Amino acid sequence: MKLYAVSDGPPSLAVRMALEALNIPYEHISVDYGKAEHLTEEYGKMNPQKEIPVLDDDGFFLSESNAILQYLCEKYAPESELYPKDPKERAVVNHRLCFNLAFLYPQISAYVMAPIFFDYERTEMGLKKLNMALDAFETYLKRTGTKYVAGNGLTIADFPLVTSIMCLEAIAFKLDEKYPTVQKWYAGFKQAHANLWAITEKGMEEIREFEKNPPDLSGMVHPIHPIRKVGTK
Numbered sequence: 001m002k003l004y005a006v007s008d009g010p011p012s013l014a015v016r017m018a019l020e021a022l023n024i025p026y027e028h029i030s031v032d033y034g035k036a037e038h039l040t041e042e043y044g045k046m047n048p049q050k051e052i053p054v055l056d057d058d059g060f061f062l063s064e065s066n067a068i069l070q071y072l073c074e075k076y077a078p079e080s081e082l083y084p085k086d087p088k089e090r091a092v093v094n095h096r097l098c099f100n101l102a103f104l105y106p107q108i109s110a111y112v113m114a115p116i117f118f119d120y121e122r123t124e125m126g127l128k129k130l131n132m133a134l135d136a137f138e139t140y141l142k143r144t145g146t147k148y149v150a151g152n153g154l155t156i157a158d159f160p161l162v163t164s165i166m167c168l169e170a171i172a173f174k175l176d177e178k179y180p181t182v183q184k185w186y187a188g189f190k191q192a193h194a195n196l197w198a199i200t201e202k203g204m205e206e207i208r209e210f211e212k213n214p215p216d217l218s219g220m221v222h223p224i225h226p227i228r229k230v231g232t233k
């Protein structure tokens with residue numbers, strides 16, 4: 001089993017936490033984002049979306065981190081409570097995975113990550129959208145009153161949501177006042193799963209450092225993102 005991943009990307013970190021939680025041995029193949037290794041034709045054969053991470057399970061290539069999380073449980077740990085079998089419980093897990101993929105992480109990606117790596121600004125509109133998504137997250141957690149995002153036990157849905165929120169920690173975005181339940185869940189995860197958090201914490205520290213000193217991607221040619229000229233931030 002191989003995982004093509006980056007050290008600070010939330011989807012990569014979510015998959016790495018799952019591999020650790022499920023005790024699945026794997027080879028971590030580091031993709032050099034700055035050298036645009038994921039944009040090559042060769043990489044595109046594994047993942048036509050040219051995104052990181054990609055799982056290579058003996059020639060079976062799978063991208064989209066949520067699909068990877070689901071596959072790992074279904075194939076290697078079908079009895080694991082990380083992906084409960086009961087249809088309603090599983091539906092909530094799937095919902096939280098979709099919520100992060102479609103509603104929360106896009107806002108974090110646009111507000112936190114894109115301005116660190118590329119020539120984008122943090123905007124009022126971006127902040128509004130982020131707060132809207134965090135409001136929804138706070139409501140879900142408050143409504144269920146559970147320790148984890150999809151119930152009282154840890155599930156694969158916690159992993160991507162933890163990696164989303166760690167991006168906010170990296171830029172010192174305060175959750176406590178408006179999102180105390182999100183803050184409590186996040187702190188609870190760190191405390192209860194120190195071994196898993198240690199994986200994501202390293203990524204968080206890298207992003208925190210990049211927030212202060214943005215990486216020099218001036219040598220990169222990206223099909224979409226505007227590259228920042230050195231010394232302009």
Ligand SMILES: N[C@@H](CCC(=O)N[C@@H](CS)C(=O)NCC(=O)O)C(=O)O
Binds near residue numbers: 009038065
């Ligand atoms: N929905 C995908 C998103 C993966 C993703 O966007 N990964 C980033 C790195 S953290 C990436 O590869 N971006 C492509 C690029 O910026 O060129 C997943 O969950 O796996």
